[in-house]
Amino acid sequence: MAPEKLSRMSKRMSTITLLFIALMLIINTAHWLLPGVYAEGSGFTINLAPVLSNGRQIDMQQLSGWQIFAGFVLSSVPLLMLAWGLWHLRKLFVAYSQGAWFSAMAACHMKYAGFAVAGWTLLERVTQPVIGLLATLYLPKGERVLEVSISASDFVALFVAGSIVVIAQILQRASTLHAENQAFI
Secondary structure, three states, X not given: OOHHHHHHHHHHHHHHHHHHHHHHHHHHHHHHHOHHHHOOOOOOOOOXXXXXXXXXXXXXXXXXXXXXXXXXXXXXXXXXXXXHHHHHHHHHHHHHHOOOOOXXXXXXXHHHHHHHHHHHHHHHHHHHHHHHHHHXXXXXXXXXXXXXXXXXXXXXXXXXXXXXXXXXXXHHHHHXXXXXXXXXX
């Protein structure tokens, strides 16, 4: 692919990544702070309310103010980690759009993106059980739930994140060699 086309595509991807970060955080905020937006008949069909393993859906309307706030804060922690990683991915695309293919900074952004995906995956596994417990506190004793789960997709995400970090280390070494070669020329 021609360098000009790669630069244009990278610039577009940096913009799309920024929009994705904003949309992700806005949807999470709306989910917790405006639960009525998701009510039946609203015309908005995205359903983010936690679902328990028994198939029972959490009724967001029955949560108290402190439960909503705690759920919002807890669900924001992994998302902020992911947003940090996506911000570095965006910076990587910006560097590529400027032609910095083999720069140490590009490698650094890639490495941080990989660490963030791993952190996001692990934080999701920690916060989701707590959110489920907080969201079921209004239920009678015996129906409250503390649900811990891990899935194959978590292992895949951790593997991909680790691979990205390793590739970033290789890119960092390549950028060092590239700089040394440029010094000889």
